[in-house]
Amino acid sequence: MARKTKDKIVFENIEVLDAGAKGVSVAKAPDGKVILIPNVVPGDVIDVQTFKKRKAYYEGKAVNFHALSEHRVEPVCEHFGSCGGCKWQNMDYSRQLHYKENEVFNHLKRIGKVELPEFEPILGSEKQFFYRNKMEFSFSNSRWLTQQEIASTTDLDDRNALGFHIPKMWDKILDIHKCWLQEDPSNDIRNEIRKFAIENDLPFFDPRNHDGLLRTLMIRTSSTGEVMVLVQFFDDNKQQRELLLDFVSARFPQITSLLYVVNQKQNDTLYDQDVKVYKGRDHIFEEMEGLTFSINAKSFYQTNPSQAYELYKITRDFAGLTGNELVYDLYTGTGTIAQFVSKKARKVIGVESVPEAIAEAKENAKRNNIDNCEFFVGDMKVVFNDAFIAQHGHPDVLITDPPRDGMHKDVVEQILKIAPQKVVYVSCNSATQARDLALMDAAYKVVRVRPVDMFPQTHHVENVVLLEKR
Ligand SMILES: C[S@@+](CC[C@H](N)C(=O)[O-])C[C@H]1O[C@@H](n2cnc3c(N)ncnc32)[C@H](O)[C@@H]1O
Numbered sequence: 001m002a003r004k005t006k007d008k009i010v011f012e013n014i015e016v017l018d019a020g021a022k023g024v025s026v027a028k029a030p031d032g033k034v035i036l037i038p039n040v041v042p043g044d045v046i047d048v049q050t051f052k053k054r055k056a057y058y059e060g061k062a063v064n065f066h067a068l069s070e071h072r073v074e075p076v077c078e079h080f081g082s083c084g085g086c087k088w089q090n091m092d093y094s095r096q097l098h099y100k101e102n103e104v105f106n107h108l109k110r111i112g113k114v115e116l117p118e119f120e121p122i123l124g125s126e127k128q129f130f131y132r133n134k135m136e137f138s139f140s141n142s143r144w145l146t147q148q149e150i151a152s153t154t155d156l157d158d159r160n161a162l163g164f165h166i167p168k169m170w171d172k173i174l175d176i177h178k179c180w181l182q183e184d185p186s187n188d189i190r191n192e193i194r195k196f197a198i199e200n201d202l203p204f205f206d207p208r209n210h211d212g213l214l215r216t217l218m219i220r221t222s223s224t225g226e227v228m229v230l231v232q233f234f235d236d237n238k239q240q241r242e243l244l245l246d247f248v249s250a251r252f253p254q255i256t257s258l259l260y261v262v263n264q265k266q267n268d269t270l271y272d273q274d275v276k277v278y279k280g281r282d283h284i285f286e287e288m289e290g291l292t293f294s295i296n297a298k299s300f301y302q303t304n305p306s307q308a309y310e311l312y313k314i315t316r317d318f319a320g321l322t323g324n325e326l327v328y329d330l331y332t333g334t335g336t337i338a339q340f341v342s343k344k345a346r347k348v349i350g351v352e353s354v355p356e357a358i359a360e361a362k363e364n365a366k367r368n369n370i371d372n373c374e375f376f377v378g379d380m381k382v383v384f385n386d387a388f389i390a391q392h393g394h395p396d397v398l399i400t401d402p403p404r405d406g407m408h409k410d411v412v413e414q415i416l417k418i419a420p421q422k423v424v425y426v427s428c429n430s431a432t433q434a435r436d437l438a439l440m441d442a443a444y445k446v447v448r449v450r451p452v453d454m455f456p457q458t459h460h461v462e463n464v465v466l467l468e469k470r
Pocket of ligand 1: 300301302331332333334335336337351352353354357378379380381401402403428
Protein backbone atom coordinates (compact mmCIF):
# COMPACT_ATOMS: atom_id res chain seq x y z
CA MET A 1 0.00 0.00 0.00
CA ALA A 2 1.21 3.56 -0.68
CA ARG A 3 0.30 6.93 0.85
CA LYS A 4 1.24 10.10 -1.02
CA THR A 5 2.07 13.52 0.44
CA LYS A 6 3.18 15.96 -2.28
CA ASP A 7 6.24 14.32 -3.96
CA LYS A 8 6.96 12.08 -1.03
CA ILE A 9 5.46 8.62 -1.10
CA VAL A 10 5.26 6.30 1.88
CA PHE A 11 5.29 2.63 0.92
CA GLU A 12 4.02 0.49 3.77
CA ASN A 13 5.05 -2.99 4.88
CA ILE A 14 8.00 -3.33 2.56
CA GLU A 15 10.54 -6.10 3.12
CA VAL A 16 14.19 -5.16 2.69
CA LEU A 17 15.57 -7.72 0.23
CA ASP A 18 19.26 -7.20 -0.33
CA ALA A 19 22.33 -5.24 0.73
CA GLY A 20 23.49 -3.29 -2.29
CA ALA A 21 26.31 -1.07 -3.47
CA LYS A 22 27.92 1.42 -1.07
CA GLY A 23 26.36 -0.27 1.94
CA VAL A 24 22.82 0.85 1.04
CA SER A 25 20.05 -1.76 1.21
CA VAL A 26 17.52 -2.55 -1.48
CA ALA A 27 13.76 -3.20 -1.51
CA LYS A 28 11.09 -3.30 -4.23
CA ALA A 29 8.25 -0.76 -4.46
CA PRO A 30 4.76 -1.99 -5.45
CA ASP A 31 5.31 -0.44 -8.91
CA GLY A 32 8.31 -2.74 -9.37
CA LYS A 33 10.99 -0.07 -9.01
CA VAL A 34 13.95 -0.53 -6.71
CA ILE A 35 14.11 1.53 -3.48
CA LEU A 36 17.52 2.29 -2.00
CA ILE A 37 17.41 2.62 1.79
CA PRO A 38 20.30 3.32 4.20
CA ASN A 39 20.62 2.02 7.80
CA VAL A 40 18.35 -1.02 7.38
CA VAL A 41 19.15 -4.73 7.21
CA PRO A 42 17.80 -7.28 4.69
CA GLY A 43 14.89 -9.00 6.41
CA ASP A 44 13.57 -5.83 8.08
CA VAL A 45 9.92 -5.06 7.27
CA ILE A 46 9.43 -1.30 7.16
CA ASP A 47 7.44 1.69 5.99
CA VAL A 48 9.66 3.67 3.60
CA GLN A 49 9.32 7.34 2.85
CA THR A 50 10.87 8.23 -0.49
CA PHE A 51 12.71 11.52 -0.80
CA LYS A 52 14.03 11.20 -4.32
CA LYS A 53 12.49 9.67 -7.39
CA ARG A 54 14.83 8.77 -10.22
CA LYS A 55 13.95 7.20 -13.55
CA ALA A 56 14.78 3.67 -12.48
CA TYR A 57 14.62 3.79 -8.69
CA TYR A 58 13.60 5.65 -5.53
CA GLU A 59 15.77 6.76 -2.64
CA GLY A 60 14.05 6.50 0.71
CA LYS A 61 14.38 6.12 4.43
CA ALA A 62 12.75 3.81 6.94
CA VAL A 63 10.13 5.70 8.97
CA ASN A 64 8.58 2.76 10.79
CA PHE A 65 9.67 -0.80 11.55
CA HIS A 66 7.10 -3.63 11.57
CA ALA A 67 9.62 -6.45 12.01
CA LEU A 68 13.36 -6.56 12.54
CA SER A 69 15.64 -8.85 10.54
CA GLU A 70 17.00 -11.94 12.28
CA HIS A 71 20.42 -10.84 10.98
CA ARG A 72 20.41 -7.60 12.95
CA VAL A 73 22.93 -7.11 15.74
CA GLU A 74 23.28 -4.23 18.17
CA PRO A 75 25.99 -1.84 16.85
CA VAL A 76 28.85 -1.60 19.34
CA CYS A 77 29.81 1.93 18.40
CA GLU A 78 28.18 4.96 20.02
CA HIS A 79 28.72 6.91 16.77
CA PHE A 80 26.87 4.42 14.54
CA GLY A 81 24.25 6.16 12.41
CA SER A 82 25.99 9.56 12.42
CA CYS A 83 29.44 8.40 11.35
CA GLY A 84 29.73 7.25 7.75
CA GLY A 85 32.43 4.72 8.63
CA CYS A 86 31.03 1.30 9.53
CA LYS A 87 27.62 1.17 7.88
CA TRP A 88 27.15 -2.58 8.28
CA GLN A 89 27.73 -2.70 12.03
CA ASN A 90 24.05 -3.49 12.51
CA MET A 91 24.34 -6.75 10.50
CA ASP A 92 25.89 -9.95 11.85
CA TYR A 93 29.32 -10.72 10.45
CA SER A 94 28.44 -13.94 8.63
CA ARG A 95 25.69 -12.04 6.80
CA GLN A 96 28.13 -9.26 5.89
CA LEU A 97 30.36 -11.90 4.32
CA HIS A 98 27.38 -13.39 2.48
CA TYR A 99 26.54 -10.04 0.84
CA LYS A 100 30.17 -9.33 -0.02
CA GLU A 101 30.47 -12.71 -1.69
CA ASN A 102 27.22 -12.08 -3.58
CA GLU A 103 28.44 -8.73 -4.83
CA VAL A 104 31.61 -10.24 -6.27
CA PHE A 105 29.66 -13.08 -7.86
CA ASN A 106 27.09 -10.72 -9.40
CA HIS A 107 29.76 -8.39 -10.79
CA LEU A 108 31.74 -11.22 -12.35
CA LYS A 109 28.58 -12.77 -13.79
CA ARG A 110 26.70 -9.64 -14.91
CA ILE A 111 29.52 -7.30 -15.93
CA GLY A 112 32.19 -9.87 -16.75
CA LYS A 113 29.83 -12.39 -18.35
CA VAL A 114 32.68 -14.90 -18.19
CA GLU A 115 32.53 -18.57 -17.37
CA LEU A 116 33.23 -18.96 -13.67
CA PRO A 117 34.51 -21.84 -11.58
CA GLU A 118 32.92 -22.53 -8.21
CA PHE A 119 34.06 -19.74 -5.87
CA GLU A 120 36.33 -20.59 -2.97
CA PRO A 121 34.62 -19.37 0.19
CA ILE A 122 35.20 -15.75 1.15
CA LEU A 123 37.94 -15.40 3.75
CA GLY A 124 36.60 -13.46 6.73
CA SER A 125 38.85 -11.28 8.85
CA GLU A 126 39.86 -12.75 12.19
CA LYS A 127 39.70 -9.26 13.69
CA GLN A 128 36.28 -7.71 13.14
CA PHE A 129 37.13 -4.55 15.08
CA PHE A 130 40.40 -2.72 15.77
CA TYR A 131 41.86 -4.06 12.52
CA ARG A 132 43.13 -0.83 10.97
CA ASN A 133 46.71 0.40 11.31
CA LYS A 134 46.04 3.95 10.12
CA MET A 135 43.39 6.55 10.92
CA GLU A 136 43.07 10.20 9.97
CA PHE A 137 41.00 12.65 12.00
CA SER A 138 40.13 16.29 11.30
CA PHE A 139 39.91 19.25 13.67
CA SER A 140 37.08 21.70 13.22
CA ASN A 141 35.46 24.52 15.16
CA SER A 142 32.17 23.52 13.54
CA ARG A 143 31.15 20.31 15.25
CA TRP A 144 28.29 18.28 13.82
CA LEU A 145 25.47 18.33 16.36
CA THR A 146 23.80 14.99 16.97
CA GLN A 147 20.03 14.68 17.41
CA GLN A 148 20.54 14.16 21.16
CA GLU A 149 22.60 17.34 21.46
CA ILE A 150 20.02 19.36 19.56
CA ALA A 151 17.23 17.96 21.74
CA SER A 152 19.16 18.52 24.98
CA THR A 153 19.32 21.71 27.00
CA THR A 154 23.11 21.74 27.30
CA ASP A 155 25.11 24.74 26.21
CA LEU A 156 26.23 24.34 22.58
CA ASP A 157 28.73 27.21 22.46
CA ASP A 158 31.81 25.01 22.36
CA ARG A 159 31.73 23.60 18.87
CA ASN A 160 35.30 22.24 18.69
CA ALA A 161 35.58 18.71 17.33
CA LEU A 162 38.22 16.16 16.43
CA GLY A 163 36.90 13.26 14.40
CA PHE A 164 35.48 12.34 11.01
CA HIS A 165 33.77 14.28 8.26
CA ILE A 166 30.02 13.78 8.10
CA PRO A 167 29.35 12.14 4.70
CA LYS A 168 28.94 14.73 1.94
CA MET A 169 29.53 17.69 4.37
CA TRP A 170 33.03 19.06 3.92
CA ASP A 171 32.78 21.53 6.82
CA LYS A 172 31.11 19.36 9.48
CA ILE A 173 33.09 17.08 11.76
CA LEU A 174 31.62 14.42 14.03
CA ASP A 175 33.45 14.48 17.38
CA ILE A 176 34.74 10.94 17.97
CA HIS A 177 35.14 9.58 21.51
CA LYS A 178 35.73 5.95 20.72
CA CYS A 179 36.42 4.53 17.29
CA TRP A 180 36.39 0.73 17.03
CA LEU A 181 38.68 0.55 14.03
CA GLN A 182 42.17 1.17 15.42
CA GLU A 183 43.68 -0.44 18.48
CA ASP A 184 44.96 1.49 21.47
CA PRO A 185 46.58 3.89 22.10
CA SER A 186 44.75 5.47 19.13
CA ASN A 187 41.60 6.54 21.00
CA ASP A 188 43.64 7.77 23.96
CA ILE A 189 45.95 9.87 21.81
CA ARG A 190 43.10 11.53 19.92
CA ASN A 191 41.05 12.22 23.05
CA GLU A 192 43.99 13.57 25.06
CA ILE A 193 45.03 15.87 22.20
CA ARG A 194 41.49 17.26 21.95
CA LYS A 195 41.31 17.81 25.72
CA PHE A 196 44.71 19.51 25.92
CA ALA A 197 43.96 21.73 22.91
CA ILE A 198 40.66 22.89 24.40
CA GLU A 199 42.15 23.48 27.87
CA ASN A 200 44.97 25.53 26.35
CA ASP A 201 42.82 27.51 23.90
CA LEU A 202 44.60 26.16 20.83
CA PRO A 203 42.34 27.17 17.91
CA PHE A 204 40.69 24.34 15.97
CA PHE A 205 40.55 24.79 12.18
CA ASP A 206 37.79 27.03 10.86
CA PRO A 207 36.88 25.41 7.51
CA ARG A 208 34.76 28.34 6.29
CA ASN A 209 37.14 31.19 7.05
CA HIS A 210 40.20 29.04 6.57
CA ASP A 211 42.12 29.80 9.72
CA GLY A 212 43.08 28.28 13.05
CA LEU A 213 45.99 26.22 14.33
CA LEU A 214 44.99 22.56 14.34
CA ARG A 215 44.07 20.91 11.05
CA THR A 216 44.40 17.09 10.99
CA LEU A 217 45.78 14.21 13.04
CA MET A 218 47.10 10.94 11.61
CA ILE A 219 47.85 7.92 13.79
CA ARG A 220 49.64 4.82 12.50
CA THR A 221 50.12 1.71 14.60
CA SER A 222 52.03 -1.43 13.73
CA SER A 223 52.32 -5.08 14.69
CA THR A 224 55.84 -4.28 15.98
CA GLY A 225 54.26 -2.04 18.65
CA GLU A 226 55.55 1.18 17.11
CA VAL A 227 53.32 4.24 16.87
CA MET A 228 53.48 7.20 14.47
CA VAL A 229 51.59 10.44 15.15
CA LEU A 230 51.45 13.31 12.68
CA VAL A 231 49.78 16.61 13.54
CA GLN A 232 48.99 18.93 10.66
CA PHE A 233 48.90 22.62 11.60
CA PHE A 234 47.48 25.50 9.61
CA ASP A 235 48.97 28.51 11.48
CA ASP A 236 52.74 28.56 11.69
CA ASN A 237 52.81 29.33 15.43
CA LYS A 238 55.96 27.78 16.90
CA GLN A 239 55.08 28.38 20.52
CA GLN A 240 51.62 26.81 20.32
CA ARG A 241 52.88 23.99 18.11
CA GLU A 242 55.63 23.06 20.55
CA LEU A 243 53.28 23.32 23.50
CA LEU A 244 51.08 20.63 21.96
CA LEU A 245 53.86 18.40 20.61
CA ASP A 246 55.75 18.49 23.94
CA PHE A 247 52.57 17.44 25.69
CA VAL A 248 51.97 14.56 23.24
CA SER A 249 55.57 13.41 23.53
CA ALA A 250 55.52 13.41 27.35
CA ARG A 251 52.05 11.89 27.69
CA PHE A 252 52.68 9.08 25.16
CA PRO A 253 56.28 7.88 25.43
CA GLN A 254 55.39 4.86 23.25
CA ILE A 255 55.25 7.14 20.17
CA THR A 256 58.33 6.27 18.13
CA SER A 257 57.68 8.76 15.36
CA LEU A 258 56.21 12.18 16.23
CA LEU A 259 55.82 14.30 13.11
CA TYR A 260 54.23 17.53 12.01
CA VAL A 261 53.37 19.51 8.91
CA VAL A 262 52.53 23.19 8.53
CA ASN A 263 50.08 23.39 5.64
CA GLN A 264 48.39 26.61 4.56
CA LYS A 265 47.15 25.25 1.26
CA GLN A 266 43.48 25.02 0.41
CA ASN A 267 43.37 21.24 0.84
CA ASP A 268 44.78 19.12 3.65
CA THR A 269 46.39 16.26 1.71
CA LEU A 270 49.89 15.47 2.90
CA TYR A 271 51.41 14.21 -0.32
CA ASP A 272 53.05 17.45 -1.43
CA GLN A 273 53.94 18.56 2.11
CA ASP A 274 57.27 18.76 3.88
CA VAL A 275 56.93 16.38 6.84
CA LYS A 276 59.07 17.43 9.84
CA VAL A 277 60.29 15.06 12.55
CA TYR A 278 59.65 16.40 16.06
CA LYS A 279 60.79 13.29 17.93
CA GLY A 280 62.03 9.81 16.96
CA ARG A 281 62.28 8.47 13.40
CA ASP A 282 60.43 9.54 10.25
CA HIS A 283 59.17 5.98 9.81
CA ILE A 284 57.88 2.95 11.68
CA PHE A 285 58.36 -0.70 10.83
CA GLU A 286 55.85 -3.38 9.94
CA GLU A 287 56.69 -7.06 9.76
CA MET A 288 55.24 -9.89 7.72
CA GLU A 289 56.57 -13.44 7.57
CA GLY A 290 60.08 -12.35 8.54
CA LEU A 291 60.11 -9.43 6.10
CA THR A 292 60.41 -5.88 7.41
CA PHE A 293 58.76 -2.92 5.72
CA SER A 294 59.49 0.67 6.64
CA ILE A 295 56.45 2.95 6.51
CA ASN A 296 56.73 6.73 6.44
CA ALA A 297 53.95 9.30 6.72
CA LYS A 298 53.20 9.19 2.99
CA SER A 299 53.63 5.45 2.37
CA PHE A 300 50.81 3.24 1.21
CA TYR A 301 50.59 0.10 3.32
CA GLN A 302 47.58 -2.23 3.45
CA THR A 303 45.42 -0.88 6.28
CA ASN A 304 44.37 -4.27 7.71
CA PRO A 305 47.83 -5.82 8.03
CA SER A 306 46.89 -9.23 9.46
CA GLN A 307 44.35 -9.75 6.69
CA ALA A 308 46.83 -8.40 4.11
CA TYR A 309 49.04 -11.33 5.13
CA GLU A 310 46.18 -13.71 4.28
CA LEU A 311 45.52 -11.89 0.99
CA TYR A 312 49.17 -12.18 0.01
CA LYS A 313 49.24 -15.89 0.92
CA ILE A 314 46.25 -16.50 -1.37
CA THR A 315 47.95 -14.48 -4.13
CA ARG A 316 51.13 -16.52 -3.77
CA ASP A 317 49.17 -19.76 -3.71
CA PHE A 318 47.25 -18.78 -6.88
CA ALA A 319 50.54 -17.90 -8.59
CA GLY A 320 51.73 -21.49 -7.95
CA LEU A 321 55.40 -20.60 -8.22
CA THR A 322 58.15 -23.24 -8.36
CA GLY A 323 61.25 -21.04 -8.17
CA ASN A 324 61.92 -20.85 -11.91
CA GLU A 325 59.48 -18.15 -12.92
CA LEU A 326 59.93 -14.57 -14.02
CA VAL A 327 57.11 -12.72 -12.24
CA TYR A 328 55.78 -9.22 -12.91
CA ASP A 329 54.05 -7.40 -10.03
CA LEU A 330 52.07 -4.54 -11.59
CA TYR A 331 50.95 -1.67 -9.30
CA THR A 332 53.47 -2.89 -6.75
CA GLY A 333 53.16 0.05 -4.29
CA THR A 334 56.10 -0.35 -1.90
CA GLY A 335 56.84 -3.75 -3.38
CA THR A 336 55.19 -5.81 -0.67
CA ILE A 337 53.67 -8.52 -2.91
CA ALA A 338 56.85 -8.64 -5.01
CA GLN A 339 58.99 -9.28 -1.93
CA PHE A 340 56.45 -11.66 -0.44
CA VAL A 341 56.58 -13.97 -3.50
CA SER A 342 60.28 -13.44 -4.28
CA LYS A 343 61.59 -16.52 -2.44
CA LYS A 344 59.50 -18.73 -4.71
CA ALA A 345 60.42 -16.97 -7.97
CA ARG A 346 63.54 -16.68 -10.12
CA LYS A 347 63.05 -12.95 -10.46
CA VAL A 348 60.34 -10.36 -9.77
CA ILE A 349 59.83 -7.07 -11.60
CA GLY A 350 57.67 -4.49 -9.75
CA VAL A 351 56.15 -1.44 -11.47
CA GLU A 352 54.41 1.50 -9.79
CA SER A 353 53.72 5.18 -10.56
CA VAL A 354 54.69 6.77 -7.21
CA PRO A 355 58.46 7.41 -7.12
CA GLU A 356 58.62 7.53 -3.29
CA ALA A 357 56.94 4.12 -3.10
CA ILE A 358 59.50 2.65 -5.49
CA ALA A 359 62.37 4.21 -3.51
CA GLU A 360 60.94 2.53 -0.41
CA ALA A 361 60.45 -0.77 -2.24
CA LYS A 362 64.14 -0.75 -3.14
CA GLU A 363 65.22 0.09 0.42
CA ASN A 364 62.93 -2.54 1.91
CA ALA A 365 64.25 -5.21 -0.47
CA LYS A 366 67.81 -4.30 0.50
CA ARG A 367 67.00 -4.47 4.22
CA ASN A 368 65.33 -7.83 3.66
CA ASN A 369 68.39 -9.13 1.78
CA ILE A 370 66.31 -9.77 -1.33
CA ASP A 371 68.36 -9.53 -4.49
CA ASN A 372 65.99 -10.96 -7.11
CA CYS A 373 63.50 -8.05 -7.19
CA GLU A 374 63.80 -5.00 -9.42
CA PHE A 375 61.51 -1.99 -9.23
CA PHE A 376 60.57 0.62 -11.82
CA VAL A 377 58.63 3.88 -11.70
CA GLY A 378 56.08 4.95 -14.26
CA ASP A 379 52.48 5.28 -15.33
CA MET A 380 51.60 1.69 -16.19
CA LYS A 381 50.02 2.41 -19.57
CA VAL A 382 53.21 4.22 -20.63
CA VAL A 383 56.01 2.22 -19.04
CA PHE A 384 54.65 -1.31 -19.54
CA ASN A 385 55.45 -1.36 -23.27
CA ASP A 386 57.29 -3.53 -25.79
CA ALA A 387 60.67 -1.99 -24.99
CA PHE A 388 60.16 -2.72 -21.28
CA ILE A 389 59.34 -6.36 -22.05
CA ALA A 390 62.29 -6.64 -24.42
CA GLN A 391 64.57 -5.35 -21.68
CA HIS A 392 63.19 -7.32 -18.71
CA GLY A 393 61.84 -10.45 -20.34
CA HIS A 394 58.48 -12.15 -20.90
CA PRO A 395 56.84 -12.96 -17.55
CA ASP A 396 55.69 -16.51 -16.82
CA VAL A 397 53.31 -15.20 -14.15
CA LEU A 398 51.87 -11.70 -13.89
CA ILE A 399 50.34 -10.38 -10.66
CA THR A 400 48.28 -7.22 -10.91
CA ASP A 401 46.74 -5.20 -8.06
CA PRO A 402 45.39 -1.99 -9.64
CA PRO A 403 43.54 0.88 -7.89
CA ARG A 404 39.71 0.97 -7.83
CA ASP A 405 39.47 2.05 -11.49
CA GLY A 406 41.00 -1.24 -12.60
CA MET A 407 43.53 -1.51 -15.40
CA HIS A 408 43.83 0.91 -18.31
CA LYS A 409 42.75 -0.82 -21.54
CA ASP A 410 46.28 -0.40 -22.96
CA VAL A 411 47.64 -2.32 -19.97
CA VAL A 412 45.13 -5.13 -20.60
CA GLU A 413 46.11 -5.15 -24.28
CA GLN A 414 49.77 -5.42 -23.38
CA ILE A 415 49.08 -8.36 -21.06
CA LEU A 416 47.20 -10.08 -23.88
CA LYS A 417 50.09 -9.40 -26.22
CA ILE A 418 52.83 -10.80 -23.99
CA ALA A 419 50.52 -13.65 -22.85
CA PRO A 420 51.96 -14.87 -19.53
CA GLN A 421 50.89 -18.41 -18.64
CA LYS A 422 49.10 -17.18 -15.50
CA VAL A 423 47.64 -13.88 -14.35
CA VAL A 424 46.72 -13.33 -10.69
CA TYR A 425 44.35 -10.37 -10.49
CA VAL A 426 43.94 -8.83 -7.01
CA SER A 427 41.21 -6.20 -6.89
CA CYS A 428 39.47 -3.92 -4.42
CA ASN A 429 36.66 -3.28 -6.91
CA SER A 430 35.13 -6.39 -8.46
CA ALA A 431 33.08 -4.28 -10.92
CA THR A 432 36.16 -2.96 -12.74
CA GLN A 433 37.85 -6.33 -12.29
CA ALA A 434 34.87 -7.96 -14.05
CA ARG A 435 35.15 -5.46 -16.93
CA ASP A 436 38.85 -6.32 -17.33
CA LEU A 437 38.19 -10.09 -17.15
CA ALA A 438 35.71 -9.70 -20.01
CA LEU A 439 38.44 -8.05 -22.11
CA MET A 440 40.73 -11.01 -21.44
CA ASP A 441 38.13 -13.73 -21.86
CA ALA A 442 39.10 -14.89 -25.36
CA ALA A 443 42.63 -15.68 -24.24
CA TYR A 444 42.25 -16.47 -20.52
CA LYS A 445 40.01 -18.74 -18.50
CA VAL A 446 39.06 -17.89 -14.92
CA VAL A 447 40.18 -20.93 -12.91
CA ARG A 448 40.07 -19.74 -9.27
CA VAL A 449 38.19 -16.99 -7.45
CA ARG A 450 38.46 -16.13 -3.78
CA PRO A 451 37.00 -13.00 -2.18
CA VAL A 452 38.76 -11.72 0.93
CA ASP A 453 37.26 -9.40 3.54
CA MET A 454 39.77 -6.72 4.48
CA PHE A 455 37.21 -4.27 5.93
CA PRO A 456 34.65 -5.78 8.33
CA GLN A 457 31.60 -3.58 9.12
CA THR A 458 31.86 -1.96 5.67
CA HIS A 459 30.61 -3.06 2.25
CA HIS A 460 34.12 -3.14 0.75
CA VAL A 461 35.50 -6.44 -0.48
CA GLU A 462 38.75 -7.56 -2.08
CA ASN A 463 38.82 -10.32 -4.69
CA VAL A 464 41.58 -12.55 -6.05
CA VAL A 465 41.20 -14.25 -9.42
CA LEU A 466 43.52 -16.70 -11.14
CA LEU A 467 43.50 -16.65 -14.94
CA GLU A 468 45.19 -19.26 -17.04
CA LYS A 469 45.95 -19.17 -20.76
CA ARG A 470 43.37 -21.10 -22.76
C1 LIG B 1 45.75 -1.20 -4.63
S1 LIG B 1 47.33 -0.45 -4.55
C2 LIG B 1 48.34 -1.88 -4.56
C3 LIG B 1 49.57 -1.78 -3.73
C4 LIG B 1 50.34 -3.04 -3.45
N1 LIG B 1 50.10 -4.11 -4.36
C5 LIG B 1 50.09 -3.49 -2.00
O1 LIG B 1 49.51 -4.55 -1.78
O2 LIG B 1 50.53 -2.76 -1.10
C6 LIG B 1 47.46 0.19 -6.17
C7 LIG B 1 48.78 0.86 -6.50
O3 LIG B 1 48.74 1.29 -7.87
C8 LIG B 1 49.44 2.51 -7.97
N2 LIG B 1 48.97 3.17 -9.22
C9 LIG B 1 47.81 3.84 -9.40
N3 LIG B 1 47.70 4.26 -10.67
C10 LIG B 1 48.80 3.82 -11.32
C11 LIG B 1 49.26 3.93 -12.67
N4 LIG B 1 48.53 4.57 -13.59
N5 LIG B 1 50.44 3.38 -12.99
C12 LIG B 1 51.18 2.71 -12.07
N6 LIG B 1 50.79 2.57 -10.76
C13 LIG B 1 49.62 3.11 -10.40
C14 LIG B 1 49.11 3.24 -6.71
O4 LIG B 1 50.06 4.22 -6.42
C15 LIG B 1 49.10 2.08 -5.68
O5 LIG B 1 50.36 1.93 -5.09
